[in-house]
Amino acid sequence: MTRDASPLEETVEEAPKLGRKRDHTRDPDILDAALEVLAETGYDGMTMEMVAARAKAGKATLYRRWPSKGELVIDAVACMKRGDFDRDHLPDTGTLRGDLVAMIKPHAIEDGARKMRIMAGLMSMISRNPELAEVARAAIVEPRASANRILLQRAIDRGEISEHSDIDSLAMLSQSMAIYRVLVLQKPVNRDFFIQLIDGVVLPAVGLGRPLATVDGGAGATDT
Amino acid sequence: MTRDASPLEETVEEAPKLGRKRDHTRDPDILDAALEVLAETGYDGMTMEMVAARAKAGKATLYRRWPSKGELVIDAVACMKRGDFDRDHLPDTGTLRGDLVAMIKPHAIEDGARKMRIMAGLMSMISRNPELAEVARAAIVEPRASANRILLQRAIDRGEISEHSDIDSLAMLSQSMAIYRVLVLQKPVNRDFFIQLIDGVVLPAVGLGRPLATVDGGAGATDT
DNA sequence: AAGATCCGGAACTACTCAGTTTCGTATAGA
DNA sequence: TCTATACGAAACTGAGTAGTTCCGGATCTT
Numbered sequence: 409m410t411r412d413a414s415p416l417e418e419t420v421e422e423a424p425k426l427g428r429k430r431d432h433t434r435d436p437d438i439l440d441a442a443l444e445v446l447a448e449t450g451y452d453g454m455t456m457e458m459v460a461a462r463a464k465a466g467k468a469t470l471y472r473r474w475p476s477k478g479e480l481v482i483d484a485v486a487c488m489k490r491g492d493f494d495r496d497h498l499p500d501t502g503t504l505r506g507d508l509v510a511m512i513k514p515h516a517i518e519d520g521a522r523k524m525r526i527m528a529g530l531m532s533m534i535s536r537n538p539e540l541a542e543v544a545r546a547a548i549v550e551p552r553a554s555a556n557r558i559l560l561q562r563a564i565d566r567g568e569i570s571e572h573s574d575i576d577s578l579a580m581l582s583q584s585m586a587i588y589r590v591l592v593l594q595k596p597v598n599r600d601f602f603i604q605l606i607d608g609v610v611l612p613a614v615g616l617g618r619p620l621a622t623v624d625g626g627a628g629a630t631d632t
Numbered sequence: 633m634t635r636d637a638s639p640l641e642e643t644v645e646e647a648p649k650l651g652r653k654r655d656h657t658r659d660p661d662i663l664d665a666a667l668e669v670l671a672e673t674g675y676d677g678m679t680m681e682m683v684a685a686r687a688k689a690g691k692a693t694l695y696r697r698w699p700s701k702g703e704l705v706i707d708a709v710a711c712m713k714r715g716d717f718d719r720d721h722l723p724d725t726g727t728l729r730g731d732l733v734a735m736i737k738p739h740a741i742e743d744g745a746r747k748m749r750i751m752a753g754l755m756s757m758i759s760r761n762p763e764l765a766e767v768a769r770a771a772i773v774e775p776r777a778s779a780n781r782i783l784l785q786r787a788i789d790r791g792e793i794s795e796h797s798d799i800d801s802l803a804m805l806s807q808s809m810a811i812y813r814v815l816v817l818q819k820p821v822n823r824d825f826f827i828q829l830i831d832g833v834v835l836p837a838v839g840l841g842r843p844l845a846t847v848d849g850g851a852g853a854t855d856t
Numbered sequence: 857a858a859g860a861t862c863c864g865g866a867a868c869t870a871c872t873c874a875g876t877t878t879c880g881t882a883t884a885g886a
Numbered sequence: 887t888c889t890a891t892a893c894g895a896a897a898c899t900g901a902g903t904a905g906t907t908c909c910g911g912a913t914c915t916t
Contacts, residue, residue: 434863443665451897452676466864467845471905531815533640533754545657556784574832577809581833585641588804591755594765605747608798610804620719658893679873695875799904 437463438470442484447522448531451481478537485530486543488523492551495558504563505611508582511555512602521597523548525588553579560614569614581610637851660692662687662757666708674753675705702761709754710767712747716775717832719782728787729835732806735779736826745774745821784838793838805834 441463445454455479460467463610474480499510511539527548534541556579563569585598585605664790669678680701684691723734726816751772760763764814768826787793809829819825835841 432862435846448757452674456905457903460864466905468786468864468865468908469863472862477904490819525759527816528755528759531752534815534818535674535749535752535911545816547859550855574828577829580809580812580817581805584808585801585804586811587816588808591758592751592769593804593807594758604798605801607836609801609833611811612839613833615836623914639876653891656892682876684894688894690878690896691874692878692895696892698876701874 432473433472434463434465434469438465438473438480439484439487441465442480446484447530448480448526451533453529454481456480457572478540481530482540482543483548484504485526485540488526488608489547489551493555494590495555498555498558498561502566504559504614504616505561505606507562508556508606508610509603511559512599515607517597517599520552520586521590524597527587528591548584552583556580556582563614569616573614577612580609581588581605581613584610656691656697658687658689658696662689662697663708663711664706666704667691667712667750667751669750670708670753675757677753678705680704697855702764703752705757706764707769708766709764711771712750713771713775717779719779722779724786726790726838728783728838729830730766731783731786732780732830732834735783735828736823741823741826743823744776744810745814748811748821751811752815773807776807780804780806787838793840797838802834802837805837806830809833826846 436579438459442454443458445458445462448459454477456467456470459480460470470480474483499507501507501510523596530540530544534544557575560573560575560578562571564571564573582602582605585602587603589595590597633711657686662683666678666683669686670680670712678701680691683704684694694704721732723735725731741802751768754764754768758768772778781799784785784793784797784799784802788795788799806829812817813825814821
C-alpha cells in the first residue's frame with residue numbers, strides 16, 4: 409500500500425546519501441499495468457508476471473515496492489480515484505434531464521465500462537476483504553454516485569422535482585442498472601441505454617414525465 | 633454437465649447387466665455442496681477437495697461424474713433453477729404495490745441473498761465463459777425478472793399503470809439494486825430496503841405516487 | 857570517472873490444486 | 887453367498903504461481 413517505512417527508518421529513507429534518488433518513477437506504469445490485467449483476467453487470474461511484463465518491469469521491482477499481490481491490487485484500485493469527475497465541473501444546463509444527458513460522454517461511458525470490468529474481477533475478493541471493499545467503493549462507486557446526488561439536489565433546490573425524492577436510491581440507480589447490464593446481462597452500455605434509463609425510469613420516478621416523446625432531448629441540453 | 637453418454641454406449645449404460653444399479657444417488661449432495669462452497673469462496677477459491685469434503689464424498693467420485701471443475705460448477709448453477717417461483721403461484725392482490733410487497737418473503741430474501749453471493753463468486757468467470765454466463769442468467773436472474781414482468785404486465789392490463797411503462801427496465805430494477813446493495817455497498821437487503829425501493833422508485837416510476845405517506849402499506853396487501 | 861543505488865531478467869523455492877490412480881469396502885442383484 | 891459395481895480415502899503427478907535471490911547493467915550524484 410505504498411506505506412512509508414516505520415518512523416525509525418524514515419530518517420534513513422529520506423536521506424539518500426549518495427547515488428540515484430529514490431524516485432520510484434516506475435510506480436505509475438506498474439499500477440496502470442495492474443489495472444489493465446485486473447480488468448482482463450480478474451484478481452485470481454492476474455499474476456505478478458503478467459503485471460511485470462505489461463509494465464516492462466521485473467517481478468523483483470514489484471516486490472521491492474509492494475509486499476504482496478494483495479497490497480499491489482489495493483494500491484492500483486485506490487489510485488483510480490484520480491481522474492474522475494470534478495465536483496466543480498459538473499454539467500449545469502438548468503434542467504435535470506439536461507444535466508443527466510450531459511453526463512453521457514463517450515469518455516465517461518468507456519471509463520465506466522472499464523471500472524465495471526475491474527469491479528467484476530474484484531467481486532469475489534471484495535466479499536472477503538473489507539479493506540479492498542472500502543477502497544473499491546471509494547474509487548469506483550462513490551465518485552459517480554455523488555455526482556448524481558449533486559445533480560438531483562440541484563433539481564430539488566430549483567424546485568424542479570419534489571424534495572421528498574429518494575435521492576440516495578436514484579443516485580445509485582444508473583450505476584446499478586449499468587453494472588447489472590454489463591456484468592449480468594452482458595449487453596452493451598451505450599448512450600441509447602442511458603437515455604432510455606433516464607427517460608424511462610429516472611425522470612418518471614421523480615415525477616417528470618417524458619419531455620418530448622423521447623425522440624429528441626428537447627430540454628436544451630448542451631450534451632456532446 | 634450430466635451429459636448422457638453418446639447414443640452408442642447408451643444401450644450399455646441403460647442395461648446394467650449385473651451388480652449395483654448406476655444410481656448416482658450422491659449427485660444432489662455434491663451439487664448442493666458445490667453451491668455452498670461457491671457462495672462462500674467464489675469460483676477460484678473453491679477446490680474440488682472442499683466440495684468433496686462438504687458432500688462427504690471422495691474426490692474421485694466427483695471426477696467419475698464430471699470431467700472437470702468447470703463442468704461441475706455449470707451443472708451446480710444450472711440445477712439452481714429448480715425451486716424458484718412458480719409462474720402460476722405469483723401473488724395477485726389486485727394492486728401492483730400489493731403484488732410487489734407480497735413478493736417480499738423471508739424465504740425469498742434469503743434465497744436471493746444466497747444467489748447473489750453465488751453470482752459474486754462467478755462474476756469474473758462469467759465475463760470469460762459464455763456457457764457459464766448463460767446458465768447463470770437462466771438460473772439466477774431470469775426467474776425473478778420474469779416474475780416481475782408478469783406483475784407489471786398485469787398492472788398494465790388492469791389499467792393501473794401506463795402501457796408505455798418501460799417494463800423490461802422496471803423488472804430488472806429491484807434485482808439490480810439488490811445486487812448493487814449486497815455486492816458493492818455491502819449493506820443488508822431486507823424487507824425495509826425493498827419497501828423503500830418499491831415506494832421510492834418503482835411506483836413513482838410508473839406514475840403511482842406513494843399510497844399512504846409510506847408509513848403503512850394501506851393497499852390491502854396480504855403479505856406475510 | 858567513481859561510487860552508490862535502482863532496475864530488469866532469470867533462476868530458484870515452496871506450495872497449492874486439478875486431475876489420476878489405487879485399494880479396501882459397502883451394497884444390490886443373481 | 888457370490889459377484890459386479892460404485893464408493894470413500896489417500897497417495898500421487900504435474901502444472902502454475904507467489905514470493906525470493908542474485909547479478910549485470912543503467913543512471914544519477916559527486
